Structures are given as C-alpha cells and as structure tokens.
Amino acid sequence: MDVTTRANRSAWETAAHKYVDEYDELLAQAATGSELVAIERDLLREVLSRSPAVVHPQSGHGLDDIALVQAGARSVVGVDYSSVTVRAAQRRADELGAPCRYVVAAVPGMPLAGASADLVYTGKGALIWMRDLAAWARDIARVLRPSGHLFVYEAHPAVPLWTWDEDEPRIRPDRGYFARSHVNDTFPGNGAVEWQWNLGQIVTTLVAAGLEILHLSEYPEPFWRAGGVSAAAWSGRLPNSFALLARRRP
Ligand SMILES: C[S@@+](CC[C@H](N)C(=O)[O-])C[C@H]1O[C@@H](n2cnc3c(N)ncnc32)[C@H](O)[C@@H]1O
Numbered sequence: 001m002d003v004t005t006r007a008n009r010s011a012w013e014t015a016a017h018k019y020v021d022e023y024d025e026l027l028a029q030a031a032t033g034s035e036l037v038a039i040e041r042d043l044l045r046e047v048l049s050r051s052p053a054v055v056h057p058q059s060g061h062g063l064d065d066i067a068l069v070q071a072g073a074r075s076v077v078g079v080d081y082s083s084v085t086v087r088a089a090q091r092r093a094d095e096l097g098a099p100c101r102y103v104v105a106a107v108p109g110m111p112l113a114g115a116s117a118d119l120v121y122t123g124k125g126a127l128i129w130m131r132d133l134a135a136w137a138r139d140i141a142r143v144l145r146p147s148g149h150l151f152v153y154e155a156h157p158a159v160p161l162w163t164w165d166e167d168e169p170r171i172r173p174d175r176g177y178f179a180r181s182h183v184n185d186t187f188p189g190n191g192a193v194e195w196q197w198n199l200g201q202i203v204t205t206l207v208a209a210g211l212e213i214l215h216l217s218e219y220p221e222p223f224w225r226a227g228g229v230s231a232a233a234w235s236g237r238l239p240n241s242f243a244l245l246a247r248r249r250p
Contacts, residue, residue, distance in 0.1 A: 001106060005131055008108075008192045009081050015188030016084035019061045027062055027092050033070035035063040037223070040153050041071065043215060043245050044119075047149050048072035052118035055079070055143050057107040057136075058126040062089030065100045068121060075099040077117075081106045108132065112122035115145040124155035124223050128184075128194035133201060137209035146249040150211060153245045156218060157198045159240055162233035164226070169233040186226060199242065206246055215245040 001009070019026060029035070036044075051074040056065055059078025062085075068076055079102060080086050086102040093100035105111050107130070120140050130136045140150055160182055163170040175182055177198060184192040197205075203213055222240040225231075234240055 002131065005106065005129075007183050008129060011027060011188045011190035011192035012082045013084055014190055016082045016088070019085055019088045023088060023092070026063060026088075027095060028111065028180075030063045030066040030092055031096055033067040036067040036071055037153075037243075039217075039219060039221075039243050040151070043146070043243055044071070044121075047119055047151070047245075048198045049129065050118070052149075053075050053077075053116065054121050055110070055112060056116035057110060057120065057122045057140070059089060059102065060085055060124075062092060062100060062102065064121065064124070065089070066093065066096055066098050069100065070121045071186055073119070075101070076121075077110070077112060078102045079105050079107055079110045096115075099104045108135040110139055110143060114142050115148075117143045118145060118148050120144055120150045123152045124151075127152070127154055127197055127202070130197070131195055133195075133197050133205045137211070140206075141209040141211060141248055144211075146248055146250045148248050149214075149220060150206070150244075150246040150248070152202075152242075153223060154242060155223060156239040156242050157202075158238065159222070160194070160196065162231065162238060162240075164229050164231040164233070166230055166232055167233075169231070169238055202244070206244075210249050211246040212249055213244065213246050216242065218242045 047099045047100050056074040056078045059080045065076040083104045086104045090102045161171050161175045218239045219241045220236045
C-alpha cells in the first residue's frame with residue numbers, strides 16, 4: 001500500500017468511530033431502507049428485479065447494502081479497508097438479518113473470486129479515494145460476471161470546486177477541475193488526500209477495462225450535505241452528482 005493510501009486509511013479508521021458512536025441511529029436508519037435515493041432506484045430497478053449477487057467496494061457504514069437487499073438483492077459482499085467500519089456494518093446487518101458479509105481489504109485488490117458478482121455497486125464518496133483508477137476499473141471488471149452490471153452514484157467531479165457560500169455559488173480559489181488531488185477539509189478530514197477524476201477519465205477508464213456504458217446522467221442534487229449547511233451551489237444551477245450504469249462486455 002502506498003504512503004498516501006496508508007495515511008488515508010488511518011484517517012478513515014479514526015473517522016469511522018462516528019459509525020460506532022452513532023450505532024443505534026444508523027441501525028434505525030438502515031432498517032428503513034431509505035439509503036437508496038430515487039435516482040438509484042430508477043436506474044437499478046431492472047437489475048434488482050433479477051435478485052443479483054452484489055459486491056460493494058468501499059462499503060462504508062453499509063446502509064446502502066441493507067437498502068439494496070430490501071430492494072431485491074440476493075446478497076451483498078462489502079469490501080472496505082477500515083476494520084472499525086466493517087465491524088459496525090457487519091453487526092448492523094446481522095442484527096437486521098440481512099444477507100450481507102463484510103471483508104476488510106483495500107480496493108483495488110478485492111480478495112473475491114472472479115466473475116462472482118451480478119452487480120458491483122459503489123459511490124457516494126468512493127472514487128476520490130482511488131489513486132489508480134485503471135486498477136480500480138480492472139478489479140471491478142474482474143469480479144463482475146460477463147454481462148454483469150456496474151452502478152456508480154457519485155459526487156460530480158466538479159464538486160471540489162464549489163464553495164459552501166449561502167448567498168451565491170463561488171469557485172474555490174485553491175481548487176481546479178483538472179487538478180490531480182486536493183486535501184480533504186471536511187469528512188474524514190485529518191489531512192486525507194482526495195484524488196480527482198473527471199467524467200472523461202472515468203468513462204474512458206471503464207471502457208478500457210472492458211465495460212460498455214449504458215447510462216450516464218448528471219444531477220444538481222448532491223448525494224451528501226454537511227449538516228447545517230445550505231450552500232447556494234446546491235440550489236440547482238450546478239452539477240453535484242452523477243450516476244453511471246455500465247455492463248461488462250460478454
Ligand atoms: C464516504 S464512504 C462511502 C461508502 C458508503 N457509501 C458510505 O456512505 O458509507 C468511503 C469509504 O471508502 C473506504 N475506503 C477509502 N479508500 C479505500 C480503499 N482504497 N480501499 C477500501 N476502502 C476504502 C473508507 O474506509 C470509507 O468507508
């Protein structure tokens with residue numbers, strides 16, 4: 001593991017104690033299955049109707065997984081390099097009787113059999129932690145069975161540029177759309193380094209790894225809002241998230 005990824009992992013291990021401290025609230029939230037938003041439900045409807053075996057790289061608190069099961073997934077294997085996160089997610093899933101299994105491991109490099117997933121589901125703050133996007137895409141293509149689907153619902157690559165000013169949207173003077181990385185100053189903080197991948201790089205990298213793009217949309221709504229913040233950049237004029245559905249070529 002390279003130095004930056006090791007430092008980011010340590011930042012996540014520290015930040016993940018939030019998921020333990022808020023265990024009961026997150027358990028109640030998980031039980032509602034509300035973590036999948038309408039954008040995700042619409043695009044995943046057909047895939048979920050076939051009871052897919054799901055792999056979720058960077059599964060985090062696992063609330064997405066409970067919602068995926070409630071929406072039709074047969075099982076979910078979550079992979080995350082934070083052992084604190086994985087323990088809390090496994091405990092929650094077990095308590096709710098959900099068929100989810102969690103593995104502590106780095107992505108890319110998931111210790112899972114090839115062609116074992118009908119659906120790879122990821123996003124909501126995942127891609128920014130990938131230093132090597134080509135290796136990420138190859139790992140996903142490897143675990144997907146031929147014609148299996150990849151779904152990504154993620155922060156738009158322009159999001160690091162927006163200020164959280166409430167009067168009007170502004171561009172941060174210290175950020176650039178084509179920059180390689182920046183230091184995270186919100187969550188998990190602690191000096192974590194986020195990698196920047198623009199939409200062109202994401203699409204081209206997935207195609208090179210053997211996937212075909214079925215759908216790509218950009219949205220004004222952010223997938224995450226910091227509590228108490230109501231930024232003008234989120235009011236509808238700017239892109240804040242995107243969703244992508246792809247399929248491994250047969
Ligand atoms: C913002 S969360 C997104 C996941 C989930 N949707 C959620 O909301 O909890 C990012 C997760 O990625 C994990 N992560 C970051 N880099 C990783 C890597 N290289 N390998 C495995 N997990 C990683 C972190 O531990 C964290 O749990």
